[in-house]
Amino acid sequence: MAGAARGRPSIFPTLLYADAKAAIKQLTEAFGFTETSVYESEGGTVLHAELTYGNGAVMLGSKGRGGLFAETMKDAGPTATYIVVDDVDAHHERAVEHGADILMPPTDQDYGSRDYMARDAEGNIWSFGTYAPEIPA
Template identity: 70%
Template sequence: MADTATGAPTLFPTLLYRDAKAAIRQLTEGFGFTRDALYESEDGTVLHAELSYGNGTVMLGSKGHGGVYGEAMRDAGPAGVYVVVQDPDAHHKRAEQAGVEILTPPTDQEYGSRDYTARDAEGNLWTFGTYTPGATLS
């Protein structure tokens, strides 16, 4: 749901990767995200990055660079993220052509959505579909 005052989203998935640079490449090239911000340490470690798709943003960084958040997420397992897209078939084709592991092809769901699920290089699941939480499906 968007912030009613600004129209900005109020929920931002945050993921940590062993190879954050590779994750950024896969999310931009394979899934069509736009890189909006990238902050690196002097040695090139990704401290924080923001990638957007539509009006949503995912934040990510490198595992193992310390801090309370990093330490708490050190052994975290894969996460699942859902992204609304207008054309799941075209989106799926782009991901497949980029070599992304596809778990389920575009499929019509009983509740009216069409979606597919893929796994990124570090095991996180990404589902892309037409279902918009909070909206009425026709």
């Protein structure tokens, strides 16, 4: 599998934000992501950023920054991303403390997971739960 041999994820959700700096702040403070890299233009536009959580990562940047990806994504709507967490209730408490818009409080699901759902400041949906699907070898 590409990437797995080097300990790197093979899939990176990529999001564009009108205010990428505010998104980075919310994702790190409220949801516990770790900022691993941020590349800005001379004017301070976030050209590319990488945030990690566990063994996964997301990439993000500023809307309107130019380039083919930004152009093709300019009218894209919000997206949804699922993140596996060990302690849903503690993670939820952190998100609430930082003012996250909680759509569903921690809930036990019929399939054995416990998860909650939140919306970020630009409408993207983030689900956090204990369900961790296994990827076949």
